[in-house]
Amino acid sequence: MGRICWKALFFTLLLGEIALSADRVVVDEVGRRVVVPERPCRIISLSPSITEILFSLGLKEQIVGVSNHSDFPPQAVVKPRVGSYINPSLERTISLNPDLIVATAAGNPREFVERMESLGLSVYTVFPKDFDGILRSISHIAGITGREHWGAMVVGEMAERKERILQFTRGRNKPKVFLQIGTAPIVTVGRGSFANDLISLAGGQNIAGGETIKYPRYSIEEVLVKAPDVIIITSMDHAADAQELMGQWYRWTTIPAVRQGRVFVIDSDLVDLPSPRIIDGLEAIAGMLHPELEELLRKR
Amino acid sequence: MASIDVRKISFRYTDQWVIEDLSFRAENGEFWGIIGPNGSGKTTLLKILHGLFNPQRGRVFIDGEELRRMKRSDIAKKIAVVPQEHQINFPFTSLEVVLMGRSPYLGRLQFEGKYDFEVAELAMKLTNTLQFARRPISELSGGERQRVFIARALAQEPEIILFDEPTSNLDINHQVEFYELTSQLNQGKNLTILAVSHDINLASEYCRKILLLKAGRIFKMGSPREVVAEEHISRAYESRVLVDENPVTGAPRITLLRKDMSFIGNTEVKGK
Amino acid sequence: MIVNLKRIIGICFLLSCLLVGAIMVSLSLGAANVGTAEVVRVLMQGVTDPGLTAGPEGLIILSVRLPRILLAGLVGAALAVAGCSFQALLRNPLADPYILGVSSGSALGAVSAILAGLSTASFGMPLASFSGAIVTVMLVFHVGRVGWGLHTNTLLLAGVIISAFFSAIIMFLISVAQNDDLSKIVFWLMGDFSFSNYRFILIILPYVLGGIGVLYSYARGFNLMVMGEETAIQLGIDVERLKKVAYIFASLITAAAVSVCGLIGFVGLIIPHAVRILFGPDHRLLIPASALVGASFLICSDTIARTIAAPTELPVGAVTATFGAPFFIYLLKRRRV
Numbered sequence: 001m002g003r004i005c006w007k008a009l010f011f012t013l014l015l016g017e018i019a020l021s022a023d024r025v026v027v028d029e030v031g032r033r034v035v036v037p038e039r040p041c042r043i044i045s046l047s048p049s050i051t052e053i054l055f056s057l058g059l060k061e062q063i064v065g066v067s068n069h070s071d072f073p074p075q076a077v078v079k080p081r082v083g084s085y086i087n088p089s090l091e092r093t094i095s096l097n098p099d100l101i102v103a104t105a106a107g108n109p110r111e112f113v114e115r116m117e118s119l120g121l122s123v124y125t126v127f128p129k130d131f132d133g134i135l136r137s138i139s140h141i142a143g144i145t146g147r148e149h150w151g152a153m154v155v156g157e158m159a160e161r162k163e164r165i166l167q168f169t170r171g172r173n174k175p176k177v178f179l180q181i182g183t184a185p186i187v188t189v190g191r192g193s194f195a196n197d198l199i200s201l202a203g204g205q206n207i208a209g210g211e212t213i214k215y216p217r218y219s220i221e222e223v224l225v226k227a228p229d230v231i232i233i234t235s236m237d238h239a240a241d242a243q244e245l246m247g248q249w250y251r252w253t254t255i256p257a258v259r260q261g262r263v264f265v266i267d268s269d270l271v272d273l274p275s276p277r278i279i280d281g282l283e284a285i286a287g288m289l290h291p292e293l294e295e296l297l298r299k300r
Numbered sequence: 301m302a303s304i305d306v307r308k309i310s311f312r313y314t315d316q317w318v319i320e321d322l323s324f325r326a327e328n329g330e331f332w333g334i335i336g337p338n339g340s341g342k343t344t345l346l347k348i349l350h351g352l353f354n355p356q357r358g359r360v361f362i363d364g365e366e367l368r369r370m371k372r373s374d375i376a377k378k379i380a381v382v383p384q385e386h387q388i389n390f391p392f393t394s395l396e397v398v399l400m401g402r403s404p405y406l407g408r409l410q411f412e413g414k415y416d417f418e419v420a421e422l423a424m425k426l427t428n429t430l431q432f433a434r435r436p437i438s439e440l441s442g443g444e445r446q447r448v449f450i451a452r453a454l455a456q457e458p459e460i461i462l463f464d465e466p467t468s469n470l471d472i473n474h475q476v477e478f479y480e481l482t483s484q485l486n487q488g489k490n491l492t493i494l495a496v497s498h499d500i501n502l503a504s505e506y507c508r509k510i511l512l513l514k515a516g517r518i519f520k521m522g523s524p525r526e527v528v529a530e531e532h533i534s535r536a537y538e539s540r541v542l543v544d545e546n547p548v549t550g551a552p553r554i555t556l557l558r559k560d561m562s563f564i565g566n567t568e569v570k571g572k
Numbered sequence: 573m574i575v576n577l578k579r580i581i582g583i584c585f586l587l588s589c590l591l592v593g594a595i596m597v598s599l600s601l602g603a604a605n606v607g608t609a610e611v612v613r614v615l616m617q618g619v620t621d622p623g624l625t626a627g628p629e630g631l632i633i634l635s636v637r638l639p640r641i642l643l644a645g646l647v648g649a650a651l652a653v654a655g656c657s658f659q660a661l662l663r664n665p666l667a668d669p670y671i672l673g674v675s676s677g678s679a680l681g682a683v684s685a686i687l688a689g690l691s692t693a694s695f696g697m698p699l700a701s702f703s704g705a706i707v708t709v710m711l712v713f714h715v716g717r718v719g720w721g722l723h724t725n726t727l728l729l730a731g732v733i734i735s736a737f738f739s740a741i742i743m744f745l746i747s748v749a750q751n752d753d754l755s756k757i758v759f760w761l762m763g764d765f766s767f768s769n770y771r772f773i774l775i776i777l778p779y780v781l782g783g784i785g786v787l788y789s790y791a792r793g794f795n796l797m798v799m800g801e802e803t804a805i806q807l808g809i810d811v812e813r814l815k816k817v818a819y820i821f822a823s824l825i826t827a828a829a830v831s832v833c834g835l836i837g838f839v840g841l842i843i844p845h846a847v848r849i850l851f852g853p854d855h856r857l858l859i860p861a862s863a864l865v866g867a868s869f870l871i872c873s874d875t876i877a878r879t880i881a882a883p884t885e886l887p888v889g890a891v892t893a894t895f896g897a898p899f900f901i902y903l904l905k906r907r908r909v
Contacts, residue, residue: 347802350806352802352805352806372805372808372809372810373808375806375808376806376807376808379806380806381802381803381806383800383802383803386800388798388799389664389665389798390665390798390848391852391853392795392799392852392853392854393573393574393852395574396574396795396852399574400795400796400799400807401807403792403796403807403808403809404807404808406792408789408790408792408793409789411575411576411577411856456807
């Protein structure tokens with residue numbers, strides 16, 4: 001009798017699992033209807049930031065392919081490559097037999113996503129445009145991969161840290177900030193870029209914040225005229241060419257940031273990527289703008 | 301052989317008349333030399349004679365048929381043109397070039413047949429170019445190339461052949477060779493031949509009739525003896541010449557005089 | 573080489589075998605590891621049991637590689653024949669199909685379409701590019717006309733000047749383009765087969781085959797044309813009509829080819845040349861042979877482009893130039909051009 005009960009229970013659970021493992025239809029962040037399996041176990045990421053998000057949700061085993069340059073976290077380095085994010089390889093992607101592909105509308109070609117769909121593959125596209133958008137993307141990805149509570153944890157922590165900074169900077173003076181992402185020519189960040197959003201959240205004023213282009217080119221003169229209090233330079237190279245980068249500003253002593261020695265270098269991965277590390281970027285920038293806050297953060 | 305009847309033609313490119321009121325008749329089997337100073341309209345006349353240009357006034361008749369009304373391919377079957385020697389950038393073999401002369405007889409999508417090859421071979425034999433058959437025409441010398449063009453003209457099985465300054469780029473031995481060949485073709489195959497020439501002596505030696513042009517009009521027309529005379533040549537070319545006879549053949553021969561020479565009888569007198 | 577029907581058929585048959593070989597080899601190569609055995613299996617399955625839904629291998633072979641290979645072949649044939657025609661028209665063995673402005677017109681159409689947000693795989697892209705080409709061709713044709721006829725020197729100058737003008741506009745558009753559009757534009761300008769699909773093939777097939785057919789029917793005329801316009805006229809060819817037909821149809825097939833894959837250089841220049849050196853300048857053989865060799869060449873170039881640095885894809889225009897340039901130099905040295 002006991003044995004029959006066990007078998008029956010097992011069988012019911014099995015049937016239940018099969019019923020639960022049905023595909024669902026969801027709407028992704030660009031409005032497309034996507035059929036996703038209940039628990040995807042062969043996931044491909046089409047951009048380094050998405051790779052980071054997947055890893056942060058504990059999906060290391062389920063990832064079967066990542067885009068080139070996915071090098072964070074270090075475990076991502078050994079995952080098979082499917083091409084660059086502006087030109088992913090159709091063949092590699094298909095040959096890895098994925099049941100879910102996660103793409104981003106900011107970078108992956110639309111034609112690629114459409115092609116994948118026409119071949120019957122599930123592609124979920126995210127499109128984060130600012131800090132809160134990143135939080136939403138992380139939640140959505142958690143939702144479609146069955147990692148809701150992981151997602152809630154990650155997002156919760158990020159939101160909490162952001163809130164702390166907002167509280168601190170409320171009512172304080174907003175220093176003028178110039179954030180430089182390119183040296184020759186000089187390129188800065190305008191409306192629509194993550195870095196611009198970070199500067200506002202960190203209680204600063206982006207001097208290029210009025211520009212409608214995401215990455216406008218600026219001349220030295222414009223920077224001189226707008227006289228920022230803080231200059232932040234992003235660097236892709238984690239190694240220290242920092243001195244050289246900062247050095248290019250030292251002769252422009254009329255700029256307040258230079259006079260007060262408030263020229264900083266920051267890892268571009270922290271301010272440019274829509275990944276969980278964006279909160280680190282936010283905290284770093286907040287520390288640069290408000291030195292008092294930096295001590296507070298360090299104490300924690 | 302066929303006759304060319306040119307009746308009072310006038311032609312201009314833009315506003316100036318290049319040929320004015322020109323009439324002459326080339327009978328079956330005649331060998332004409334067309335001479336005259338630059339700008340006299342020699343080359344233009346030739347182009348009109350094979351229908352490349354249509355004269356604004358006057359008419360041209362080939363064997364009684366008006367040229368203007370003839371179909372291009374029919375013209376090509378009657379009249380062949382040998383152009384001035386020039387370089388070709390495409391590596392056609394000599395035989396291929398000669399076979400192009402068969403074009404007027406072939407349909408658009410038709411390939412050359414046995415008869416066409418026979419005609420081409422015969423033409424190349426006559427012009428002594430058979431040995432070049434498989435060689436690219438770009439590798440031949442000027443004289444050899446020209447003989448291939450003549451073979452091509454012959455492959456058209458024409459009744460009239462027109463030559464445009466055929467010897468201007470050739471060495472003297474080739475020049476004579478050319479006129480010898482042309483004479484043979486004229487007499488042997490009874491072709492009507494018109495050759496625009498800048499070499500008065502050669503024309504006078506070989507041609508049976510001479511047409512001397514100046515400023516688009518006929519200055520003098522007739523046998524070499526009639527045309528190649530001091531009064532006509534010196535006035536047409538506005539240059540002093542001495543005309544005597546070729547010591548071997550007796551044909552009229554010109555000698556150019558220097559500006560500071562005058563000539564009385566047989567003695568040369570220097571000075572102004 | 574003296575050309576007759578038997579020889580043409582014989583040589584074209586050999587070249588067709590070469591083409592089929594190139595297709596089979598290319599089907600087996602790619603970023604994914606799908607070899608010859610699978611190719612044969614999938615193709616057989618496709619023939620015997622088309623209803624069966626293909627696994628990833630089938631998908632790769634039939635939906636990714638095959639349309640791409642076929643499109644590359646079609647484009648290669650079109651560009652090679654256009655090259656032949658322009659070389660005959662301009663009496664210059666160094667002309668290429670882009671010389672009379674088709675390239676800058678298509679590029680302007682394509683760049684404008686990309687900036688307007690059109691997807692490069694949509695129907696709108698080839699349409700925009702094709703329209704740009706046609707407008708340019710008509711413009712150059714109009715400027716190149718002298719009275720009733722087409723004056724080749726004027727045509728050439730008109731093509732060069734209008735090209736330069738459009739290039740200036742393109743440069744301006746590029747300078748104001750944003751990052752995403754920028755990479756799309758660059759890939760298009762360098763030649764890109766990554767978005768090939770069967771739809772594109774069907775769109776350009778009638779233009780390319782029809783155009784090649786029409787041009788081939790004028791093959792003897794081309795032979796005579798390159799000997800000189802006056803020579804051709806006096807041998808009975810309607811040269812003015814030939815020039816117009818050659819210009820219009822060669823431009824048409826170039827425009828069609830470029831509209832689906834961008835600007836791929838060298839094919840139109842070196843293929844007719846190489847074929848001329850191998851088989852002679854008679855267009856009755858040159859045209860079909862160039863089409864077949866052009867197809868094989870571009871298929872091989874595209875295969876190299878997508879495998880040599882997999883999973884990254886090189887632009888196919890870079891491959892044709894890399895192989896084209898030294899090969900061209902070798903040809904120049906070996907035989908007088």
